[in-house]
Amino acid sequence: MELRVIENLENELSIEIQGEDHTFMNVLKGALLEVEGVTAATYDMNPEQSGGQTDPVVTIKTDDTIAPLDALEEATGGVKEKTTAFRDAFESAA
Numbered sequence: 001m002e003l004r005v006i007e008n009l010e011n012e013l014s015i016e017i018q019g020e021d022h023t024f025m026n027v028l029k030g031a032l033l034e035v036e037g038v039t040a041a042t043y044d045m046n047p048e049q050s051g052g053q054t055d056p057v058v059t060i061k062t063d064d065t066i067a068p069l070d071a072l073e074e075a076t077g078g079v080k081e082k083t084t085a086f087r088d089a090f091e092s093a094a
């Protein structure tokens with residue numbers, strides 16, 4: 001997975017995530033919205049409206065209690081934990 005920082009401000013971060021689709025982006029957006037201090041989390045991957053961009057761009061906005069990059073790290077950790085828990089439950093059920 002390759003990331004490209006588009007904008008990195010004190011309370012806003014935009015990152016292009018190459019090679020991902022709506023499946024991953026919706027999971028990431030949901031995890032970001034669960035992080036305390038995140039005021040908005042969105043993504044855009046519509047090439048017609050974004051000048052030909054095909055890879056999704058996630059934008060994270062936070063209040064003063066957490067930096068956007070820290071929120072991203074916390075959210076991805078949460079995704080990893082949930083994925084591990086799901087895999088363990090699935091393997092136990094089989």
